[in-house]
Amino acid sequence: xxxxxxxxxxxxxxxxxxxxxxxxxxxxxxxxxxxxxxxxxxxxxxxxxxxxxxxxxxxxxxxxxxxxxxxxxxxxxxxxxxxxxxxxxxxxxxxxxxxxxxxxxxxxxxxxxxxxxxxxxxxxxxxxxxxxxxxxxxxxxxxxxxxxxxxxxxxxxxxxxxxxxxxxxxxxxxxxxxxxxxxxxxxxxxxxxxxxxxxxxxxxxxxxxxxxxxxxxxxxxxxxxxxxxxxxxxxxxxxxxxxxxxxxxxxxxxxxxxxxxxxxxxxxxx
Amino acid sequence: xxxxxxxxxxxxxxxxxxxxxxxxxxxxxxxxxxxxxxxxxxxxxxxxxxxxxxxxxxxxxxxxxxxxxxxxxxxxxxxxxxxxxxxxxxxxxxxxxxxxxxxxxxxxxxxxxxxxxxxxxxxxxxxxxxxxxxxxxxxxxxxxxxxxxxxxxxxxxxx
Numbered sequence: 545x546x547x548x549x550x551x552x553x554x555x556x557x558x559x560x561x562x563x564x565x566x567x568x569x570x571x572x573x574x575x576x577x578x579x580x581x582x583x584x585x586x587x588x589x590x591x592x593x594x595x596x597x598x599x600x601x602x603x604x605x606x607x608x609x610x611x612x613x614x615x616x617x618x619x620x621x622x623x624x625x626x627x628x629x630x631x632x633x634x635x636x637x638x639x640x641x642x643x644x645x646x647x648x649x650x651x652x653x654x655x656x657x658x659x660x661x662x663x664x665x666x667x668x669x670x671x672x673x674x675x676x677x678x679x680x681x682x683x684x685x686x687x688x689x690x691x692x693x694x695x696x697x698x699x700x701x702x703x704x705x706x707x708x709x710x711x712x713x714x715x716x717x718x719x720x721x722x723x724x725x726x727x728x729x730x731x732x733x734x735x736x737x738x739x740x741x742x743x744x745x746x747x748x749x750x751x752x753x754x755x756x757x758x759x760x761x762x763x764x765x766x767x768x769x770x771x772x773x774x775x776x777x778x779x780x781x782x783x784x785x786x787x788x789x790x791x792x793x794x795x796x797x798x799x800x801x802x803x804x805x806x807x808x809x810x811x812x813x814x
Numbered sequence: 815x816x817x818x819x820x821x822x823x824x825x826x827x828x829x830x831x832x833x834x835x836x837x838x839x840x841x842x843x844x845x846x847x848x849x850x851x852x853x854x855x856x857x858x859x860x861x862x863x864x865x866x867x868x869x870x871x872x873x874x875x876x877x878x879x880x881x882x883x884x885x886x887x888x889x890x891x892x893x894x895x896x897x898x899x900x901x902x903x904x905x906x907x908x909x910x911x912x913x914x915x916x917x918x919x920x921x922x923x924x925x926x927x928x929x930x931x932x933x934x935x936x937x938x939x940x941x942x943x944x945x946x947x948x949x950x951x952x953x954x955x956x957x958x959x960x961x962x963x964x965x966x967x968x969x970x971x972x973x
Contacts, residue, residue, distance in 0.1 A: 545855050546834060546836070546839075547834045548834070549832070549833075549834055550833060550834060551833065552816055552833035552877075552879050575877075575880075578875060578876065578877065578880065579857065579875055582875050582876075582877070583856060583857055583875060585834075586855070586856075595833065597879070597880070599880065623869070646857075646945070647860070647944045647945025647946075648870060648923070648926070648927065648942055648944070648945055649857075649860060649863055649870045649871050649872045649923065649926075649945045650857060650872070650945065652866070652869040652870060652871050652926075653871055653872075653875070653876065733944045734858070734944050734945060
């Protein structure tokens with residue numbers, strides 16, 4: 545499969561990329577690792593006229609501590625996120641989530657900014673960002689704004705990112721030594737979650753239980769009121785209306801959400 | 815057309831390419847390097863795996879322009895003509911293949927894996943090759959080959 549023709553521009557800085565977006569508007573797409581975009585272009589589900597390559601912009605890469613947060617450049621690759629000593633120590637759930645994406649080859653190419661912008665509700669990093677109460681930095685012609693994870697995901701493959709903006713960085717709070725749990729249920733190695741659950745610091749996020757990663761609010765409230773993990777987990781699917789496909793119907797997904805939430809709250813990863 | 819300069823199997827290249835040209839097609843059709851195969855063409859099977867700056871990547875999901883400035887290694891570039899890389903030798907010794915279609919990708923993924931983790935456990939080998947599908951072998955001999963390769967390469971380093 546071969547993508548439709550496009551013009552290729554290598555962006556030299558975030559500002560350059562924003563200028564190019566302003567120039568080309570909706571005809572343009574940003575390219576970093578390309579592991580969400582190129583498959584869509586090969587299927588001609590996406591046919592951008594211009595690809596703006598942000599994959600070589602130094603200022604968009606790298607991981608650093610900043611006060612109470614970790615700041616992760618948008619083009620940081622999953623393998624580097626997973627291997628980062630800083631992330632493993634300060635936001636271990638995020639490092640673990642990055643290590644669950646796809647397979648080694650995919651993790652060598654795919655980027656955190658790409659995965660979050662693509663916003664597949666079954667994906668690992670969007671769920672992890674919601675669980676961690678992280679945020680994204682969006683830079684556009686009017687400046688930079690910060691959007692909380694809870695407000696960033698709007699629907700299937702839809703986010704708050706505007707066509708003239710670049711997702712430049714991701715922030716997550718530093719939570720060393722805070723117990724966490726991560727559960728991803730798949731039938732095949734290397735697949736997207738049929739249902740996923742990430743729990744940390746009283747927050748619970750669900751993957752593939754709706755059009756965006758969701759908070760399990762009722763279960764969180766039960767926990768805060770003193771319920772045991774098993775009791776709280778019984779509320780994990782409340783208010784959800786997950787889609788149905790060949791892997792699971794709605795009732796089974798809701799069952800999985802409850803079981804996986806209990807396991808995640810017992811601070812199990814895996 | 816965009817000009818790209820890169821190194822492929824140690825040789826410097828400079829070529830005019832269409833931006834939409836995939837790295838796998840650049841390697842196979844422009845350079846005539848046919849070891850990397852197009853299998854699923856959807857980033858799943860790993861038959862097109864090559865090393866990009868030392869890390870395994872699926873070349874069906876990389877544009878040739880994205881490889882500009884980088885070092886690409888395919889199975890053809892692992893050892894001088896007539897020789898076998900220790901990973902290739904271990905696959906042969908352990909019969910880590912049947913039809914052979916997935917083998918160049920398996921070998922390149924293995925070289926990448928052992929670069930990152932020279933002493934993998936069997937579980938780490940299986941997880942490390944989860945991006946490579948073999949429809950013939952059931953994987954057992956492939957896993958044996960990787961563990962054998964790790965041992966041989968360690969013995970060579972130690973020697």
